[in-house]
Amino acid sequence: YSKMFAIAVQLKDKDLCDAYKFGELPGFGPPVPTRVLRLVQSDRELFLSGRRCENQGLGIGAFTYYRRVVENQWSRLVDEIIKVAKTIEAPQQTIDALSASRDEQQFSKAVKDLKHAIPQSLLINGHNPLILLHGALSQGVHDLPDAECLSLATSIRVILVELADKLGQALKD
Secondary structure, three states, rough: OOEEEEEEEEEEEEEEEEEEEEEEEOOOOOOOOHHHHHHHHHHHHHHHHHHHHHEEEEHHHHHHHHHHHHHHHHHHHHHHHHHHHHOOOOOOEEEEEHHHHHHHHHHHHHHHHOOOOOEEEHHHEEEHHHHHHHHHHHHHHOOOOHHHHHHHHHHHHHHHHHHHHHHHHHHHH
């Protein structure tokens, strides 16, 4: 593959210079899985902005972008989980709990109500992915140093990637 980038170089003396890299195409870092981009749909650019911030070590920026994606896509995430629950013929009580949480305005209440309503096939290392997301997102971005925000942002991205993979696999199976 090829990579394109722009560099400005300023000679200071015959043995010393300053160099600045303006940007590169394609952007630095591993590619974002297509399933995740399909999952976040209309917030694709926000997710990619979060990824760029994460790649550049900008923790607060990455965290904020990912948080907005999850908040904007909450109903869609739950709809995808409902689709899996219906496909595997989960009890109606589970589907009703998922539907109720989709319409809940308060994120923490919606997640609490879903504690046991997630199909087993969507658990990430035995944990409910929505509870994992809530745990990462409930941290106050203004109370944390940038390095901790970066760690949380990475966790949010990893959970979204895993959830997208598990949703796709569950529907495929």
